[in-house]
Amino acid sequence: MSPVLRTIFVVARRDFLAIVATPTFLLFLLAPLFMIGMGALGGFGASQLADSARGAGRLVAIAGPDDVEALRAADARLRGALPGPRPAPLELRMAADGPDPVAVAQEKGRDTYAVMSGELASPRIVEREEGSRSGAYLALLAGEVLRDRAAGTVAAPRPRFESLKHGGTSIAAQQSMGFGAVFVIFLLTLLLAGQSVGMLAEEKGNKVIEILAAAAPLESVFLGKLLGLLGVAILFIAFWTAMAVGGGLIALTQVDPAALAEAGSAAAKAQAASAAIAVAPATGWPFFIAIGFCYFVMSFLLLGAIFLGVGAQAGTVREIQMLSLPITIFQVAMFSLCSGAASAPGSGLAKVAQIIPFSSPMAMAARAATDDARGVHLLALGWQAIWVALVIYLSVRLFRSGVLSGRSNWKFWKRGAKSVAAAADVAAHR
Amino acid sequence: MTDACVEATGLTKYFESFKAVDHVSLRVPTGSIYGVLGPNGAGKTTSLRMMLGIIDPDEGTSRLFGGFKPQSVRHRIGYLPEERGLYPGMKAREAIAFMGALRGLDWTEGRRRAGDFMAELGLERVVDEKIRKMSKGMAQMVQLIGSIVHAPDLIVLDEPFSGLDPVNQERLETLVRRERDRGATILFSTHVMAHAERLCDRIAIIARSARRFEGTVDEARALLPMQVRYTPRDASGDVASALPADAVQRGADWLFSIEGDAVEPLLARITASGHGVAGLSITRPGLHDAFVHIVRQVDASFEADAAVDAIEESAA
Numbered sequence: 001m002s003p004v005l006r007t008i009f010v011v012a013r014r015d016f017l018a019i020v021a022t023p024t025f026l027l028f029l030l031a032p033l034f035m036i037g038m039g040a041l042g043g044f045g046a047s048q049l050a051d052s053a054r055g056a057g058r059l060v061a062i063a064g065p066d067d068v069e070a071l072r073a074a075d076a077r078l079r080g081a082l083p084g085p086r087p088a089p090l091e092l093r094m095a096a097d098g099p100d101p102v103a104v105a106q107e108k109g110r111d112t113y114a115v116m117s118g119e120l121a122s123p124r125i126v127e128r129e130e131g132s133r134s135g136a137y138l139a140l141l142a143g144e145v146l147r148d149r150a151a152g153t154v155a156a157p158r159p160r161f162e163s164l165k166h167g168g169t170s171i172a173a174q175q176s177m178g179f180g181a182v183f184v185i186f187l188l189t190l191l192l193a194g195q196s197v198g199m200l201a202e203e204k205g206n207k208v209i210e211i212l213a214a215a216a217p218l219e220s221v222f223l224g225k226l227l228g229l230l231g232v233a234i235l236f237i238a239f240w241t242a243m244a245v246g247g248g249l250i251a252l253t254q255v256d257p258a259a260l261a262e263a264g265s266a267a268a269k270a271q272a273a274s275a276a277i278a279v280a281p282a283t284g285w286p287f288f289i290a291i292g293f294c295y296f297v298m299s300f301l302l303l304g305a306i307f308l309g310v311g312a313q314a315g316t317v318r319e320i321q322m323l324s325l326p327i328t329i330f331q332v333a334m335f336s337l338c339s340g341a342a343s344a345p346g347s348g349l350a351k352v353a354q355i356i357p358f359s360s361p362m363a364m365a366a367r368a369a370t371d372d373a374r375g376v377h378l379l380a381l382g383w384q385a386i387w388v389a390l391v392i393y394l395s396v397r398l399f400r401s402g403v404l405s406g407r408s409n410w411k412f413w414k415r416g417a418k419s420v421a422a423a424a425d426v427a428a429h430r
Numbered sequence: 431m432t433d434a435c436v437e438a439t440g441l442t443k444y445f446e447s448f449k450a451v452d453h454v455s456l457r458v459p460t461g462s463i464y465g466v467l468g469p470n471g472a473g474k475t476t477s478l479r480m481m482l483g484i485i486d487p488d489e490g491t492s493r494l495f496g497g498f499k500p501q502s503v504r505h506r507i508g509y510l511p512e513e514r515g516l517y518p519g520m521k522a523r524e525a526i527a528f529m530g531a532l533r534g535l536d537w538t539e540g541r542r543r544a545g546d547f548m549a550e551l552g553l554e555r556v557v558d559e560k561i562r563k564m565s566k567g568m569a570q571m572v573q574l575i576g577s578i579v580h581a582p583d584l585i586v587l588d589e590p591f592s593g594l595d596p597v598n599q600e601r602l603e604t605l606v607r608r609e610r611d612r613g614a615t616i617l618f619s620t621h622v623m624a625h626a627e628r629l630c631d632r633i634a635i636i637a638r639s640a641r642r643f644e645g646t647v648d649e650a651r652a653l654l655p656m657q658v659r660y661t662p663r664d665a666s667g668d669v670a671s672a673l674p675a676d677a678v679q680r681g682a683d684w685l686f687s688i689e690g691d692a693v694e695p696l697l698a699r700i701t702a703s704g705h706g707v708a709g710l711s712i713t714r715p716g717l718h719d720a721f722v723h724i725v726r727q728v729d730a731s732f733e734a735d736a737a738v739d740a741i742e743e744s745a746a
Contacts, residue, residue, distance in 0.1 A: 003505065003534060010531045018519060207515030211576075213484045214509040215532035217501055400485065 007216035011224025015199070016231045025232075029239060057088040057111035057172075059134055060104050064095045067120060067145060074144040078137075087137045088113055101126045105164055111171045114138050120145055122158045130163040171370065177281050177288070178342040178366030185296050185362045186335040190328070192233035193304040197311035197327060198320045199225050200399075204312075218396040226304045226392075233300060282372040291377050292365050298384040299361035303331065305388055306358070309395025313402065330358075338362035345370040354380065357387035433496075435460040435584055435615040440490035441480050443473075450476045452639040453490065458617050458632075463610050465626040466619040468636035469725055474619040475512050475588055477636065481617075482509060482586060494584065505534040508582035512589045512619075514573055518562035522548065522572045525561055529576030540579055547575040551601055567598050574602065578609060585609055587618035591625050603629060623718040635721060637728045647717055654715040654723050655687035658696070663706030672703035683709070 001009070019025060061071050075090045088111075093099055101115040105126045113134035118124045120142040127135040139159040146154050203209040212221045281288040307327055314320045334356075341353035341363045353363035364380045436458035443451040451473040458464040468474045480487045483500030495503050516525050526547070527540030535543075548557045551571055561569055570593055578585055587606075591599050606616055606629055620626055626633055627647055635643040635650070643650055661683050662669050669684065670677055674696075677686035688696055693712060700707060715723075 006534065007532060010528070014517075014528055018517065022519075202517070203515075206518060207511070207513040208517060209515070210484065210511040210513060211509070211515055211529065211573075212532065214482050214507070214511070215504060215529070 004217060004220045007220040008224040008227060011212070011216070011221050012228035012231065015225050015228030019228070019232050020235065029236065057113050058091050059088050059113055059138055060091045060093060060101075060115040061138060061141065062093045062095050062099055062101060062104070062115065062117040063120070068092050068094065070145040070148065071141055074141050074148065078140065078144060082137075084133075087134060090141075102162075102164070116142065116159075120157060121155075122160065124162065125159050126162045126164065128164055130161070135159075135161055174282055174370045175342060175345065178345065178369035179339060181288075181292050181295075181365035181369060182335065182338045182342050182362045185292070185299050185365055186331070186338070188233065188237065188296060189299045189303050190331055192229070192236065193300045194307060194324070194327060194331070196226060196229055196304040197307040197314075197323055198317075199229065199308055200312040201314065201317065201320055204315070213400075218400060219392055222305070222308055222392050222396055226301055226308060229304060230297065230300055281369040283368045283374060287374065288368050291368050294377075294381055295361035295365040298381060298388070301388045302358055302361065302384060302391065303334075305391040305395060306330075309391060309398065312395060312399045334359040334362065338366060342366035342369075357384055360384050433460045434458060434493075435462075435495060436464075436481055436617060437493040438477070438481050438490065439492075441477055441487045441492060442489035443476050443480060443485070444488050449639055451480065451487075454636060454639075454641045455490075456481075456634050456641070456644070458615060460615050461610065461613060462631040463606065463616045463629050464618075465630035465633040466617065466636060467621065467623065467626055467633055467721060468619070469621060472636045473639045474636055478586055478588055478617070478619060482507065505580065506583040508533070508577040508580065508585040510574055510577040510585075510587045510590055514566075514570055514593075516561045516569055516573055516576075519560060521558050521560055522553070522564070523557050525572055526576045526579050529573075530579040533580040533582070535580040543579050544575065547579065548572075551575070551605070567594055570594060571598060571601075574605070578605075578614075581612070581614075583614055585614050585616045585618075587616065589620055590618055591620060591622055599625070623716070623721055627717040633717075635724050637725045638732060642724050642728055643720075650717055650720040650724075651715055652690065653720050655689050656693070657713045657715065658686050658688055659709070659711045659713075660684045660686075660700070660707070661709035662700075663708040665705070667705070669703070669705050672699045672705065688712075 019028075063071055071090070071092060079086055093104070095117070099117075101117040101124060105112045105115045105128060111128075113128055114132060114137075115126045116123045116138040117126075123139065123142050125135045125138050139157060142157045142159065146157060200209065203212060212218070283291065310323055310327065311320055314323055337349075337353045337356070337359045341347070341350035341359075344350055345367065350363060350367070353359045354367060356363075360380055361384055364377060368377060434457045436456065438454060438456045441451055441454045442449070454473065454477050456464075456466070456477075466474050466477065476485070479485045480490075481492045481494070481500075483492070483494075491498060492500065494500050495506065497503060500507075517528075520528065523541050523544045526544035527535075527537050530540035530543070531537050545554070545557055548554050553568060553571060556564060556568060561572065564572065574587075574590065577587070585606075590602060590606075594602060603625065606618070610616055616629075618629075630647055632644070632646055633650060634641055643653070660673070660677075665682065670679075673684055674686045674688060677684050679685075700710075
């Protein structure tokens with residue numbers, strides 16, 4: 001093991017044990033009670049988001065030139081006359097363009113509830129959900145057009161209904177998943193990474209920092225501290241995941257077997273019904289969960305590195321407390337940006353959020369829910385890792401030039417500018 | 431010439447506009463005990479920090495074991511900073527093992543050596559005690575052990591004796607000598623001359639940010655003339671004519687100073703004068719006197735410069 005890695009491990013081990021092997025860690029574990037409150041808030045946000053996304057759905061009719069206007073007129077007549085909620089807007093496409101109805105039903109960016117194609121007398125209707133109201137409405141439209149054209153009685157159309165086997169996940173559901181990923185990463189980072197703001201206070205308070213600075217590269221000390229805290233965060237997450245799973249299993253044993261069987265039967269039916277919808281993130285569950293975890297780690301390291309660097313400049317507990325507010329505001333600002341990005345996948349806002357390094361992990365996790373491209377995540381992780389290294393490097397330079405040299409803590413922005421200029425100068429001369 | 435374990439050349443450090451260290455150069459021979467002496471605020475700690483690469487100098491260079499990258503030889507260095515620091519929640523054995531692990535020592539081996547060291551220093555009963563429960567002196571000894579547990583080739587101790595009782599000071603001196611006998615080079619700073627006088631092979635005196643002396647303890651002491659107290663048996667007549675010009679009478683005694691090579695001529699003059707000798711003591715000044723002499727000279731020089739500046743300023 002290289003000396004740097006060894007130092008990182010030694011520091012991380014010390015910090016991990018120093019946090020976990022204390023009674024206050026139990027208190028820390030109870031923090032999810034706060035999380036439940038925030039979760040309710042997040043759920044409300046996701047629900048609002050899903051509602052707004054649901055309004056963006058559509059029905060599509062692929063028809064010949066003669067039928068297009070007739071379908072439009074029939075839609076205008078029937079739409080207002082039908083009882084209950086109005087059908088999604090109808091989009092008409094020319095059959096001459098030769099679009100594949102299944103491909104149209106699976107197009108990204110909008111929810112497509114049903115697609116009608118072929119002769120109006122025997123249309124092919126591809127539905128996202130079997131027996132849906134949307135498919136029935138398209139069949140009704142076909143019948144209405146046929147009735148308008150016929151002088152007398154006309155036979156009812158004989159539609160052939162098909163349901164999508166895959167790729168039909170609701171965009172709204174995917175956006176909700178994206179928002180959920182943003183929210184979970186934000187919440188966990190808020191709860192766990194924010195602690196790094198005071199991590200060096202202990203070393204500065206008890207003067208251990210000089211021993212660390214003399215014994216090891218400060219970069220590895222900073223990274224070791226972050227990884228130690230990350231270990232605590234992962235332990236925390238694992239604990240509550242285990243609690244949730246365990247709680248669920250215990251709850252199952254308390255249910256009456258007959259009721260359980262009935263519920264199982266209902267669940268099987270529900271599963272069969274939802275198979276057609278296949279509610280899943282665009283990249284698939286395993287990838288989404290794995291990449292979500294990676295983005296949590298990157299978000300934790302990025303924000304944790306900022307907090308550690310800024311907190312390292314603070315000389316007293318009061319200064320650390322003063323720093324907490326702007327840090328929290330910064331986090332909330334990143335969350336707001338990413339929430340906006342999650343509700344508008346593919347937009348300019350989403351791209352900006354994905355590029356800004358401190359919002360990138362959350363925004364990219366949201367993207368993994370709505371976009372099936374995978375390679376871009378490797379690029380994003382690399383980009384974020386570069387920024388983790390950069391933030392740690394600058395934090396260490398500030399710390400070395402300021403705190404270790406006994407200079408004023410609060411002139412760090414001047415030293416920061418000098419550090420950046422010096423780094424640029426070095427780079428220019430290489 | 432002996433190999434140099436530490437070689438600092440022209441180290442300079444500014445804190446804002448204040449020049450904390452002014453072109454300090456040191457050469458610490460391998461295997462020696464080297465003392466950096468100076469009054470409080472002279473720049474000793476900053477110099478040591480620059481030599482170890484903890485802070486960067488504004489000017490000058492520092493070589494450890496012949497190389498310019500202190501980071502690459504960290505595992506060969508043990509460092510006790512001036513401001514003592516330990517994690518209060520750690521047990522002594524763990525704290526020592528942790529400090530060793532930072533320098534590359536296996537954690538288990540570190541624990542074992544911690545027990546051995548503490549037993550040797552009579553601290554075995556607190557080996558599994560938390561630091562916060564220890565006295566300041568005990569904690570300081572724990573930190574000292576932590577800085578040498580990995581058997582470093584260079585041991586840098588910044589004011590190691592401050593805060594220790596005489597018994598522990600004695601133990602520390604023994605430990606320093608033993609480490610030197612093991613082959614380590616010891617570089618330490620202090621403003622207590624007695625320790626330096628007993629331990630050091632070579633010393634450097636830093637005052638007002640710059641190095642003012644470098645050499646052996648004897649060379650430092652030789653900077654001052656020897657002090658003579660002479661009591662003539664027959665005080666009648668002109669006793670002063672046989673003595674140096676700076677001789678002053680205090681009761682029956684005459685006090686004056688002479689250079690090291692002037693002892694025999696003085697004895698000859700006293701004998702020839704016929705006043706006889708009722709008492710005669712010739713004292714070689716200690717390191718303490720040499721240190722005070724050097725520091726006062728520097729202070730006087732600074733005050734004179736300041737006075738000249740003030741006059742020039744008012745004239746302008």
